[in-house]
Amino acid sequence: MKRHLLSAADLSRDDALLVLDTAEELAQLTERATVKKLPTLRGRTVVNLFFEDSTRTRTSFELAAKRLSADVINFSAKGSSVSKGETLKDTALTLEAMGSDAVVIRHSWSGAPVNLARWVKGSVINAGDGTHEHPTQALLDAYTMRQRHGRVEGLRVTIVGDVLHSRVARSNVLLLSTLGADVTLVAPPTLLPVGVESWPCETSYDLDAVLPKSDVVMMLRVQRERMGAAYFPSSREYSRRYGLDVRRVTTLKDDAIVMHPGPMVRGMEIAPEVADGVRSTIQEQVANGVSVRMAVLYLLLGGAESAIGSPE
């Protein structure tokens, strides 16, 4: 039985399309309604288990679950027993005893959702684990691309920035290749992982060469502390070589869109004028995030058997 969403690789092409279609239907339903709540998950309990601060993602999942009438518990590591040395396993068993139907987990260690899934009977949804994956982000990105371009298949998607440490990049590469897009990763060589040649995508070090061919440009956040670890010499040099500034945007095709998973470092990887410009989908991504997460919760929890995701 399919139960979890741990990796974008858990989704077949049909699974992914079902999520996107369901998200679209749910968005239309709630848009038209005066009361935005649907009764679908009434009586079900969804736990938001966040070991890492992320107001944006937690709020998005919370809103998604509430719009489906689920009971939502926010369990944040700070101020809970987790900070007193309780292990992930103990936390999992506690949630299990409370009868949670789904756990949405954000954790700073890669693979923590996989570990959690061994200890709980309910569904586990990966809301970002370390530098591994963030599958619902990839789903909302694909949804946004489809909204703007009418399709995902055949799109040329360029993902720019700190691929090495990015769970967004990993999930997007997997999902977008499943959906038939052509992905190119652009980064300084220090921020591409050893082994990236095995991923289903192209890579380049030259942003200017790739931009004119792109339908979608997704900018990743670059944390300033990477500079201290000598991945690149200075934030100024990074911006000059890999930042999406006003000049670079003029080389894009007319209908190309600019995406960012947030939170942004304005002036570093993206110029404020670009982030706020007409090509930018940053606000739409946030809104779409709720619809996509509703769809995921609905498909995992709605029926007797989950309709998507990994069996174990």
Added chain:
Amino acid sequence: MSAVLVKGARLVGGDPVDLLLDDGVVAEVGLGLSRAGAEIVSADGLVALPGLVDLHTHLREPGREDAETVETGTAAAALGGFTAVHAMANTDPVADTAGVVEQVWRLGVQAGHCDVAPVGAVTVGLRGEQMAELGSMADSAARVRVFSDDGKCVSDASLMRRAMEYVKAFDGVIAQHAQEPRLTEGAQMNEGINSSKLGLTGWPAVAEEAIIARDCILAGHVGGRLHVCHVSTAGSVELIRWAKDKGWDVTAEVTPHHLLLTDDLAATYDPVYKVNPPLRTQTDVDALRQGLADGTIDCVATDHAPHALEDKESEWGAASPGMTGLETALSVVAKAMVETGQLTWRQVAERMSHTPARIGRPDGHGRPLEVGQPANLCLVDPRAQWTVDARAMATRSRNTPYQGDTLPARVVATFLRGRPTVLDGKPA
């Protein structure tokens, strides 16, 4: 102690003979032996090997008696066919003084399951700053000959040079944990295709190979003795082959798990597969097997690293690295090397007994099974198949990567100076 007559054992895999063990030594070897009052041990179909010698064991005492003690660790060793183990120095307190190594040595004598040869730390507190009193440890009752900061690399080139020079005065060897620290900050698994997908920080092969290259050249320069712990990459095998061609005094060990397992297992995120150095690729496994077969890698050492449950039942990144290995070592070597035709039992005896004993210099171990030699040996059923059950093991910890696996070859009996420590596969 009564004499023991081992009937019909295939001596290091050869033709069946009888072995009479009396007064701590092999008293007679031949066909149709008899001795009134001797305890008879039938060894029909069993292979007799010289008692195995482990150059790399973590017994965790003093400090982490919840994970292992000298008593439980050496009991596990005996069940694995070992008659001598070298106990690594990264205990708490660190074995960096004559006092601590003598304590560990005495605990071994008291337990009586196998001989314990304590390894002394190279630097005070394993901090890599100041040389520990190596001479005092060598002169102590523990007679330390192997020195290692294992768990940490002696990364300072000057300190490593001085240590290799200094121990020449008392026939010592520096066993290096080759891991360039700056190249492995936060490292979680082998750097490669799998780490890129799993989002786990990579531990690149070059971090091991760079230190091995440096240390081999240093050993050649000062004429010192270098032993490379747990070699894990194909590149390391090449470097050691090159150093040996130069005639430098360099030896190396490989663990059973690096001969069998690959980093594909990390995809489970099950920390039982987290180990340092990490599991590598099939290419590395093949090169390590070849290196062990052709003698480039001198011996097998377990790196038996027991950990308490709470240190393994966690997220991968938070878990302690290490696997238990004493009770599975011979079986894993049988599976990886004997069943594949890369080693004979005679060669297994060399790589798990004679050679490690030559490197570590424990008294009376790794000797041939000949008249007058200490009666340290084990009897192995080469046709046995058994299923690994962590709960049934003598080690106090459960972090075996082979849980539920079926492995070939089983240790039936072990003798320490003629006294059985294991009979019928159980503690004697």
